[in-house]
Amino acid sequence: MSAPTPPRASIPRSGARQFAVSVVRQPYIWAVVALLLLIVINLIKDPGYLGISVNATTGNLSGNVIDILRASAPIMMIAIGMTLVIATRGIDLSVGSVMAVSGAVSMEFMNSSGDGSVGGAILAAAFAIGISAVLGAVNGVLVSIVGLQPFITTLITMLAGRGLAKVITSGQNTSASNEPFRWIANGTVFGFPVVFVIGAVIVAIVAVLIRRTALGLMIESIGINPKAARMAGIRPIGILISVYIVSGILAGIAGIFSTASVMTVEVAKTGLSAEMDAILAVVIGGTSLAGGKFSLTGSVIGALLIATLDKTIVFLAIPSSATPAFKALVIVVICLLQSRRVRALFNQRRAPRTPSAPTAPAPTAPRTTRKETVSA
Amino acid sequence: MSTLIERPLSGPSGSPAPARPTPLSRLKPKLETLPTLAAVVIFIGMIVYGEIAYGRIVQFSTVSNLLINNSYLIILAVGLTFVILTGGVDLSVGAVIAISSLVGVMLANQGWNPIAVVVLMILIGSAFGLASGILIQFFNVQPFIATLAMMFLARGLAAMLSTTPERLADDSPIRSLSTEWKVIDGPKINDLVITPTVLIAAVVVIVAFVVLHRTRLGRTVYAIGGSEQSALLMGLPVVRTKLLIYVISGTLAGLAAVVYTSKLGIAQNITGVGWELDAIAAVIIGGTLLTGGAGFVLGSVVGALVLGLMNVLITRDGSIPPEATTIITGGILLVFVLLQRLVVSRKRKT
Structure with missing residues (x-):
């Protein structure tokens, strides 16, 4: 499901764009997105959330990020x-x-x-x-x-x-x-x-x-x-x-x-x-x-x-014993995003001109941008 | 004898390593039942040992307590047998019990109709099972992860409802499911007692047995466990069956919640932590292969009773520290898994 992207050397791209593409294609991109999302939620609640203060006497850093x-x-x-x-x-x-x-x-x-x-x-x-x-x-x-x-x-x-x-x-x-x-x-x-x-x-x-x-x-x-x-x-x-x-x-x-x-x-x-x-x-x-x-x-x-x-x-x-429910949410969303069915939906939207784009993600579909092991 | 005739014909036709017929091949059907037989032997051995060492094991009250205290585990183990037979696993059952019993107790205390409450408790289980099944079947999520997610979800939702023990009202009709009926009135307190919950567990076991061994659904379950690809190619309804398996497991978890709640009358968000492991252990001790395809639902019942009896013996013994219980469970599990391993490797050789 999560094989790293093989380099697609079809069209020459500028360095920055290539880097951006390679980052987006990383298997953990959704984790990064989720992490940023959480930080944004925290920032909405408290704009100073990311602040790090330095204790003048000991030189210790303190703040939420350090925690x-x-x-x-x-x-x-x-x-x-x-x-x-x-x-x-x-x-x-x-x-x-x-x-x-x-x-x-x-x-x-x-x-x-x-x-x-x-x-x-x-x-x-x-x-x-x-x-x-x-x-x-x-x-x-x-x-x-x-x-x-x-x-x-x-x-x-x-x-x-x-x-x-x-x-x-x-x-x-x-x-x-x-x-x-x-x-x-x-x-x-x-x-x-x-x-x-x-x-x-x-x-x-x-x-x-x-x-x-x-x-x-x-x-x-x-x-x-x-x-x-x-x-x-x-x-x-x-x-x-x-x-x-x-x-x-x-x-x-x-x-x-x-x-x-x-x-x-x-x-x-x-x-x-x-x-x-x-x-x-x-x-x-x-x-x-x-x-x-x-x-x-x-x-x-x-x-x-x-x-x-x-x-x-x-x-x-929120009571900390409710944490598992949010973890479940994260797992489900990330698993869904990684699943072929949902990805096929994304790909379809991104490349509507591709001829014979299969509506159903048949396991034998040859047009996959990622190398995947076909599992039953 | 048919194998002996066919082997030489199919041997040279291109299979890389033609298996030689050995005397063991005739033992094949017996080998599959070996782990279950071993569980029965161990169960009997434990009873004999307990009777000799501590006494008062083979008597009505001990048997009654064993059945009453483990009826929920038996129900869970039956549900997990279905799942494990297909090669999957359901980690969510313990957490489903927590949320189902918590919802049930809270609604019953608010004056809901007890029958509606019981039905709802079971349906909560079905809903979680259905969600796992959909994730597994339609989004290719692995059973382990999908049911882990449901476990987290159920646990978290239960914690949002309440983090303190909720007590079922003493006069609640749900408690009547644990009324003790004296079947045989023995001397003193040595009576053979059963409760409706024990009967529920028995009915579940019988229905599961019939479904697994006498219906098309049961055949399909075994076929999927043997090889999902082959089952698919044979035109069996793999998608529907796998979905149904997780719904069955979830539903039985809901039922187990009813049984447990009626017995204890208390529900909490941390109820049932680790019960999925007990149930998996019961299924494996009972002789079902974790890879799927082979096993018996009656074996799982024996497995659950072995675990239950072990607790009784440890309590009776008194010299074994209760902390060591899980070590002993682990040890028993290891023995049975090694036995299974032996069986599987024998089967490969034949």
Whole structure:
């Protein structure tokens, strides 16, 4: 549904126009439109919404935009991991539970050691991320070697993970005090929230690893056609396992982000339905759930959109438990815009002179501007 | 024997890897029922273990409670069996229960006719199912995403209606659906009790069984799950059936909301969080393949009862921390999925 546009080199265009066309043709264009729309809604409510003020003494930036960046960091982490998993035709439902496990492990660790130093924080974080990686590896092994379906595999780890988090803390919401750990969520670097900076760096690392090496191509080829990928000499097992491990690690980091801000893990609530947010961010970002082509940029924009949506709902004084309804609206509208039936309608209007423009979007229609896999 | 005669004829004609007939090919029909049989075996094993370890399992009151407490889960599992048989999934059922029961309780408390309320509650479910079906069938949205959207929508709308528990009036006729009828009057409190809700669940199961195994619709459901393309080429009404499947699932979710509301009398916007996962687990434990095409609705009932009995045993045991319940559910699910995997790979080899 969302394959990036192949370059159309039919008519020579000026550079600026070409750029504009390429931006409009991006799979995540509707996410950008939705993001702008939300910002406009906020600006109507409060014209000074985008204002950023600088605290003169500490140099910290503050404002709604900074809040959104801070809130988007955990969603961004799990969305990036989810993008890679979905690109291999998989899905990772366990990220929310892994977040809870990671938070539980780090909080329990710092609570029992009572170590308030930087070393204690690093150790706790490393421990939490390590366990998250193990959970991701379990997913990966079950999916790639045993050959279970990703949906059911990660459903199992989702159920078991939530239970594990509860067992680790004996069902209690555990708190700990460790200033360096708290700094991760509440501190600032050059005025920007630490979480966002860490998040951006991690996204950049993942993007470079994936896009500057053949890894991204391999992941896409597994998602497009696993059999063909294997025949082309790609070993799917290693790549699948590493993709799930990366998703686990990123979920662990997200868990640290979201527990560090309050220094408490709420075992029943931390990361609850986070997997839905992540999937939402990925789908909004234009990556097809059917696997194959993926867009990391799109997922980052999707994560920003979700964070903005969450904040907007609160800003408009709508009860935050009603947020899912608006998320549903966003999913439905974006899915409709991406669907062939609606796009055919648009194309028809744009090019009315095309001979024999089919009124019904028959799957065999040869006149498609985008390369699409015909799915039944 | 017919396979043995036909194989050598079709083998050399160009299929890349002619399958060798093995003794296992004769086991094929049995292999498909293996996961369901395993579920039955485990269910019986749990009963035996529970009776030996804790006692008072095989008695009327425990059986009655098991049925009464799980009637809504059985109804949900039946609905999901239809969906999963076609290779789809419906994540919205838990949230549909929340909004349906919330609307029902609020309207009933405002003095609406109880029958109208019940009908409306069921229709709310149908409407959400229809919306999922339209998104999936006409706009090519994946079942996962479409029903996820409906889940969010239902949850969000429920939160807009009320975020506090709404209590059904004590004298509301809807509560009468959970009146306890003594069928067998045992000693002390050991009675065999059933409620109208249990009967509703039983009727749902019987109708679903007949529809799936004795009607054209049921055949089409299995055919779509086997291969949607082939079903389409065979001229089966794929579009209509898939649409209907999601309406059935939604409608049954609405019915489950009626059953649940009548039992508890309280509705809240967070009612039913994660029930879709319980129902999916019940269906899979019952032996339905997640890829679709194979499974039994009676298996799903057993699956739901296995989950219910597990909760009873954990409560009885007392030494297992309740936090570990979901780990055990996950473990049971893993065992059954591995079993399915084994069956599928055996089937491919034969």
